[in-house]
Amino acid sequence: MSGGNIPPEIISPVRRIGRREFDFEHQVAIMAIVNRTPNSFHDQGRTYELDRAVAACVRAVEEGADWVDIGGFAFSAAQAAIGVEEEIERVAPVVAEVRAATDAVISVDTHRPEVARAALEAGADVINDTNGLREPGLAEVAAETGAGVVVTHSLGGPGKRVFRPSYTDVVSEVGGFLRERVEFALKAGIAPDRIIIDPGHDLNKNTFHSLELTRRLEEITAIGYPTLVALSNKDFIGETIDRPQGERKEGTIAANVVAILKGARILRVHDVAATVASVRMTEAVLGWRGPVAPSHNLA
Template identity: 45%
Template sequence: MKLIDGPNIMGIINVTPDSFSDHGLYATTEKAIEHADRLIEEGADILDIGGESTRPGSMAVDLEEELRRVIPVVEALSKRNIPLSVDTSKPEVMRAAIRAGASIINDVNALQKPGALEVIAESNVQVCLMHMQGEPRSMQNNPQYADIVNEVRSFLQHRMDIACRAGIGLDRIIIDPGFGFGKTFQHNIELFQHLDQFTKLNVPVLVGLSRKSMLGTITGNDVDNRVHASVAAALLAIDKGAKILRVHDVKATKDAVLVYNTLNGNPIPRN
């Protein structure tokens, strides 16, 4: 999948009953597909489909349930003219999703599970390698770093090197610093302020700040009232070199990006 020149807006589809942001509104196949079509109409460049919540405190989902949630959605949306990403860490789900039409695997565990590297290496899809300290159920229990920026950057560089040795070319790799995944508020702020350290790794950087708790800490708003804060964070991420914006509010972000690019003398075509 070739990314567009401007920032790519990745619309989120949580096929889960316990998502922190949409409260399970799209937990059925039919609702997820309806939501996907709405995001396409709003201007999404990529759709990211997930069947297992990774919010703080979330519990793991077994393999069969994740396949049941995700694969019918991918199969249905593969008929749409839009790249599909699947948010999973399970090699079996990766393989099934690729067969069903996914062109990106978005892995919060950066291909660390046994067999994950091989699944991606044997395919031609892109992969997003994310940093996470710990696991979702416990990652926010007092995360500690000596140097957050260098530690996260070193981890991602290490995973990139391993992926390349496994036969996954750099042109297929995307990285994500993992805002909110085993990081305190101050860790997230420091990572964002040094986002340029990640763009220097010469692969696309994905930023996922949409509706996250750090925006609630800044604004005092609950998760349902963080659209404006999310859009502001997205524009600042573009300024710092982000190539992919993973967002819930596609229309608001798309409009803001169009204005941002046009006023900066770099208009991009509408979808």
């Protein structure tokens, strides 16, 4: 929060996304990550099989996730390219089965318009694009269908190698990119209340860049659209506290709480139950919700 206690002014803070309604002035949404890829950096293919991916989505909602994000192509450049049809085969069946099982928000993590359209037809509500709507045709799919979009900063986009990414001022450059891409989205016909932004921690950024983005996140949330942060178990956390991939939960929670205080309103995470507890506590301290089970003994 800028000035310590001033929340960002959010464009259309009360939003209906899919079948759920959110008040981003007083609520943080929790997005669960489910990757149907053999090479995802955290789960290492544990949810690659269809039944495991669906079960992971349903379990995340049972643990308190408001939203599940389903991906079929990792961001990393260290992977073999896959065709559009293969990516569709990875995500659309998961979306369809999860849609039948829950009213939670479903997003598809893709930068390809054909995959986005197939996922939306299967029941997804949001396109989560780590390429910042730079793929021709993607913004048009979102505008035509009325889908929500997450506009994310990256330099190269999914599957593209960027050697030694450098910035003069990472926060101002990321902010400038997001403003430009939001303007592009609006001109393409995407409604303002369908737009979410994400500064893209660790996406073509080193640890110092991601720490600076977190430290000055209020400059990103001040853009005005609900801000999503995807910090969960990322390398900047591991390098900061010297923890391997499977031991970054506490660091992730700490970074997410800082991000909330600086205006983030959607958290993309692997560890849903722990995140739910930390977020509910943070919301209560901020005065956004009361205790769930307060004692009536005042003595």
